[in-house]
Amino acid sequence: APAASPYDYIVVGSGPGGGPLAANLARAGYSTLLIEAGGDEGDNPTYADIPNFNEAANDELTRWDFWVKHSDDPARDLKFEHTTWDTGDGTFYVGLEPPEGAKLLGIQYPRASVLGGCAMHNAGVCSLPADDDWNIIVNKTGDTSWSAANMRKYFKIIEKNDYLPAGNPAHGYDGWLSTSVADASWAKNNSLPATKILKKMAELTGQDPENVANLVNSDILGEYENADEITSFYNMATHASKEGKRSSPNNYIRATLADPAKYPLTVKLHTLVTRVLFDNSTTPRAIGVEVMEGESLYKADPKHVDGTKGPISQILANREVIISGGTFNSPQILKLSGIGPAAELTKFNIPVIKDLPGVGERLGDNYEGSLLALGQSPVESGLITLLFRTPSAPTKKRNIYTWCGAFSFEGFWPGFPTNYGPKQYECALVHMAPKSQAGSVRLLSADPQDVPEINFRFFEHEGDKDLHELVEAANILREAWQAAGEPVLPFDELHPCPKGTNCTDASQAEYFKLQAYSHHATSTCAIGGDDDPMAVLDSKFRVRGVQGLRVVDASAFPVVPGAFPSCPTMMLSAKASEDIIADARKA
Ligand SMILES: Cc1cc2nc3c(=O)[nH]c(=O)nc-3n(C[C@H](O)[C@H](O)[C@H](O)COP(=O)(O)OP(=O)(O)OC[C@H]3O[C@@H](n4cnc5c(N)ncnc54)[C@H](O)[C@@H]3O)c2cc1C
Numbered sequence: 017a018p019a020a021s022p023y024d025y026i027v028v029g030s031g032p033g034g035g036p037l038a039a040n041l042a043r044a045g046y047s048t049l050l051i052e053a054g055g056d057e058g059d060n061p062t063y064a065d066i067p068n069f070n071e072a073a074n075d076e077l078t079r080w081d082f083w084v085k086h087s088d089d090p091a092r093d094l095k096f097e098h099t100t101w102d103t104g105d106g107t108f109y110v111g112l113e114p115p116e117g118a119k120l121l122g123i124q125y126p127r128a129s130v131l132g133g134c135a136m137h138n139a140g141v142c143s144l145p146a147d148d149d150w151n152i153i154v155n156k157t158g159d160t161s162w163s164a165a166n167m168r169k170y171f172k173i174i175e176k177n178d179y180l181p182a183g184n185p186a187h188g189y190d191g192w193l194s195t196s197v198a199d200a201s202w203a204k205n206n207s208l209p210a211t212k213i214l215k216k217m218a219e220l221t222g223q224d225p226e227n228v229a230n231l232v233n234s235d236i237l238g239e240y241e242n243a244d245e246i247t248s249f250y251n252m253a254t255h256a257s258k259e260g261k262r263s264s265p266n267n268y269i270r271a272t273l274a275d276p277a278k279y280p281l282t283v284k285l286h287t288l289v290t291r292v293l294f295d296n297s298t299t300p301r302a303i304g305v306e307v308m309e310g311e312s313l314y315k316a317d318p319k320h321v322d323g324t325k326g327p328i329s330q331i332l333a334n335r336e337v338i339i340s341g342g343t344f345n346s347p348q349i350l351k352l353s354g355i356g357p358a359a360e361l362t363k364f365n366i367p368v369i370k371d372l373p374g375v376g377e378r379l380g381d382n383y384e385g386s387l388l389a390l391g392q393s394p395v396e397s398g399l400i401t402l403l404f405r406t407p408s409a410p411t412k413k414r415n416i417y418t419w420c421g422a423f424s425f426e427g428f429w430p431g432f433p434t435n436y437g438p439k440q441y442e443c444a445l446v447h448m449a450p451k452s453q454a455g456s457v458r459l460l461s462a463d464p465q466d467v468p469e470i471n472f473r474f475f476e477h478e479g480d481k482d483l484h485e486l487v488e489a490a491n492i493l494r495e496a497w498q499a500a501g502e503p504v505l506p507f508d509e510l511h512p513c514p515k516g517t518n519c520t521d522a523s524q525a526e527y528f529k530l531q532a533y534s535h536h537a538t539s540t541c542a543i544g545g546d547d548d549p550m551a552v553l554d555s556k557f558r559v560r561g562v563q564g565l566r567v568v569d570a571s572a573f574p575v576v577p578g579a580f581p582s583c584p585t586m587m588l589s590a591k592a593s594e595d596i597i598a599d600a601r602k603a
Pocket of ligand 1: 028029030031032033034051052053054073125126127128129130131132133134135137138139140141142143287288289290340341342343345346349535536537568569570571580581582583585
C-alpha cells in the first residue's frame with residue numbers, strides 16, 4: 017500500500033467548482049491540496065475591481081485561448097465575423113478576409129487560468145438557474161436533495177448579501193460571496209429616452225408601464241413561486257461588493273489560507289495536472305494525480321513557448337481526488353486518465369480504465385447575440401435587465417435574459433469589445449435552455465499540454481425554433497426602442513438588421529445562426545441516472561465505474577443552468593462539499 021499522503025483530498029482547479037470546495041474541505045478539518053495551473057492575481061486591480069472585466073478577460077497574464085468550432089461545417093464557421101487567424105508575426109487577424117498565409121485559429125473562447133478560475137475575469141453577473149434546471153436532476157437521478165427548493169439553502173450558505181436589509185428569508189448574509197446590484201433610480205426620470213424604452217418594453221411584455229421604477233428594482237436573486245414563468249424587469253446582480261470589488265472563490269481560498277493553524281489547506285499554483293492515478297482494484301480507485309510544474313505549460317496559454325515542459329511528479333491523496341478543471345479541461349483530464357469513450361482513448365493509446373461514452377459529450381451553451389445600434393445622440397441611462405418569454409417558446413417558461421444599455425458586447429475575439437462611441441446602444445440577448453446540446457470536447461492527442469477539439473454544434477437539434485425565439489426577442493426589443501423619442505431616434509442599427517438592408521425574420525435568423533456566440537459552456541461530465549449510458553456522474557458527483565473520484569464544476573450540470581453559470585456552479589460546489597464531508601464522516 018502506498019505511504020499515507022499528507023493530503024486527504026486533492027482538488028484540481030480553483031474556479032467556482034473547485035475553489036470553494038477545497039476551502040470547505042479544509043474548513044471541515046480535512047487536509048486538502050488545491051492544484052491550480054494558473055497563478056494568483058487576487059491583488060491585481062485588473063481582476064479585483066469588477067469594472068475592469070473586459071481588460072481581465074483579454075489579459076495575457078491569465079488567458080487561456082480555446083479556438084472553438086460552432087458547427088461541423090467549416091464554410092459556415094468561416095462566416096463568423098470574429099473568426100481569428102494567426103498572421104505568423106505574433107499578431108492576430110480578426111475578420112472575414114485574412115491576409116495571405118495567415119493560419120486559421122477559429123472562434124476565440126476565453127477562459128481564465130488563475131486562482132478563482134473564470135470567476136476572476138468574468139463580468140460577475142450572478143443569476144440563478146430556472147427551478148426546472150435543478151429539478152431535472154431529481155427527475156434523472158431520484159435524488160431529491162437537488163430540488164430547487166433545497167438548492168436555495170446552498171445559495172444562502174455562500175451569499176453575503178450587500179443590497180437588501182438583513183433578514184430576507186431568500187438570502188444569506190454570512191457567506192463568502194458578496195452580491196450587489198446597481199442603482200436603478202434613473203428609471204424614475206420619465207423624460208429619459210431609456211425610461212421611454214423601458215415603459216414600451218413593459219407594455220410589450222405584459223408589465224405595467226406606470227410601475228417600471230419599482231419593477232427595475234425587483235430582486236433577481238429572490239425566491240418566487242413559479243419563478244420560471246415570470247416575465248419581469250429586475251435589477252441585475254453581480255458577485256461583487258457594493259463598492260465594486262470582485263467577489264470570487266479567490267477571496268474565499270485566501271481567507272482560508274490566512275488561518276493555517278485552523279484550516280489545513282495547501283495551494284499549489286502554476287501546476288498542471290496531467291492525469292489521475294489509479295490503483296489496480298477490480299473497481300479502480302483514484303489514489304492521486306500526476307502533475308507537471310511550471311508556468312504557461314498548457315498550449316491554450318498565449319505565453320506558452322513551444323517545447324516547454326516542466327518536472328513531472330506524483331502526489332497521492334488518502335481519501336479522494338476531485339476534478340474541477342472546468343467544462344473543457346475536466347473531460348480532457350478524465351480522458352487522459354483512461355476514463356471516457358473507449359474508442360477515442362484507444363486511438364491515442366491511452367489504457368482504458370473505464371469506458372464512459374458521455375465524457376466530453378453533451379456540451380451545451382446558451383445562444384447569445386445582440387441588437388446593436390447607434391442613436392442620433394447618446395442614450396443616457398442605467399442598465400435595463402429583463403427576463404421574458406417570447407411568443408413561440410415551447411412552454412410557459414421564460415426563455416430570454418436581456419440587458420440593455422449604452423455598451424457594445426458582440427462576443428469574444430482578441431481585443432474585444434468594439435467601442436462604437438457614446439451613441440452605441442445595445443440589448444444583449446441570452447437565449448436560455450438551448451434545445452440542442454450536441455457539442456463535444458474530444459482529444460486531439462494524448463499530450464496533456466495539448467488543447468482538445470471543442471465543437472459546440474450550435475443549433476444542431478431544433479435550431480430553427482431557437483433561432484425563431486431569438487428573432488422574436490430582437491423584434492420585441494427593436495419595437496420598444498422606437499419609443500426613445502427625440503433626440504435619439506432614429507437608431508441606425510448595426511445588427512441583426514443593418515441600416516439600409518432588407519430586414520426579414522429569415523435574414524435575422526440567418527444572422528443569429530452565423531454570428532451567435534457563447535460563454536457559459538457546461539455539461540461535458542454530466543450527472544445522470546443509472547439507466548443513462550451517457551451519464552458520467554451519479555447525483556453525488558461520483559465518476560461512474562471507479563472509486564474515489566468526483567467531478568465538481570460546471571461540466572456536471574446535465575443542462576445549462578439558467579442564463580449565467582457562475583453562481584449556480586458555486587451553489588453546486590457548496591452542495592458537493594456537504595455531500596463529500598457527509599461521506600467522510602460516515603466512513
Ligand atoms: C469572458 C467570460 C465572461 C463570463 N461572464 C460570466 C458572468 O458574468 N456570469 C456568470 O455567471 N458566468 C460568466 N462566465 C462563465 C463562468 O465564469 C464559468 O461558467 C465558471 O467560472 C465555471 O466554473 P468552473 O469551476 O466550472 O471552471 P473555471 O472557472 O474554468 O475554473 C477551472 C480552473 O481549473 C484550472 N485548471 C484547468 N485544467 C487544469 C489542470 N489540468 N491542472 C490544474 N488546473 C487546471 C484552470 O486554470 C481554472 O482556474 C464567463 C466566462 C467567460 C469566459
